[in-house]
Amino acid sequence: MPEYVAKTLFGLEGVLAEELQALGAGDVKTLTRAVSFTGDKRMLYKANYHLRTALKILVPVKEGEIKNEQELYQFVRSINWDRYMGVNDTLAVDVAMKTPLFTHTQYIAQKIKDAVVDQFRDKYGSRPSVDLDKPSLRINAFISDRNIVISRDSSGDSLHRRGYRVRQGPAPLNEVLAAGLVKLSGWPGNIPLIDFMCGSGTIAIEAAMMALDLPPGDLREHYGFQQWRDYEPALFNQVAVVERKTSLTADLIFASDISAEAVQLAQRHARNAGVLRAIRFSTCPFNDFQPPSAPGMVIINPPYGERIVQQNLEDLYTSIGNQLKKSYAGFDAWIISNNAEAMKHVGLRPSPKIVVYNGQLECRFNRYSLYAGSKKQPKS
């Protein structure tokens, strides 16, 4: 059975492994920023179309050890590239490396490309050309110390590009991270979910897509494997069937922000994603947001401080904590932030604190359980 590697963000390996189990993948193993699994071609297509927390699905071609640039070149040349592409096809090379052997990723990508095209030129007198945008074959090289894995990238563009985002908005969450946060939170899908700092709406949209059983690949127009020689469109059409639920229970997902512009953008994204009616939008400071009655869940991604002074940020986090204590008894509230100092100002004890990465930023995703009844009951 072919082996595949699904790449993800640090901290999401566990939820990705669960998604793979649910899809019926074989031999699911959790690695760092990745999960390996086995399956047939149908499984490869399913993984690309249905996984919410994967960035890429790679198909390893060859693994080995190298000591220098010459060995790298020979290693790549020793692969029979004829199996995967022809001289009239195009290629692109992506490199991820953590090794003392080499310093410049671009240079190593160039070397790998040379090894592939030289093989064709020597055999046929002509060579495939490079297309960085939509190549027939996207090659992925992962070099860790002396270990190298060359893979075919079956996804092409990263899977977080669902196709609903038109503009970034300030500091949006990666779609894969937003979906991962909803999964990490354990939101059961039948109690209210609130993001009262929704920005461009990513958390609410990903949650709505989950609740409606809308696959993340629904809007996507292209996958790398569709350029491959062994692509079976009929098989992909069987996999890409959407059986969305037509509606949700009213008042399930709430998205709100102080910025009218952010809310407009979030609504536009939700419309593109086909989930506009599943989300109740409002524009207000979070202190004015009226939550539905408990139980429920809050997931927020407050500003981290790139554009705001620390003192103001600490006040903002204090005020978030106060609001949670005041109006959210019976809720679980999750906050993602990379600003550890500001997080202390929430003034509640988090458990658990999960480490996740938002781009390059190491963040904590903290849960605060706001027990019902901890507030003083009014005297009757």
Ligand SMILES: C[S@@+](CC[C@H](N)C(=O)[O-])C[C@H]1O[C@@H](n2cnc3c(N)ncnc32)[C@H](O)[C@@H]1O
């Ligand atoms: C880091 S962004 C959220 C990004 C969002 N998760 C996304 O994917 O686009 C933080 C958001 O908090 C909002 N915000 C800041 N202060 C607020 C307040 N007092 N009440 C409500 N929203 C606020 C900002 O307008 C901004 O959209």
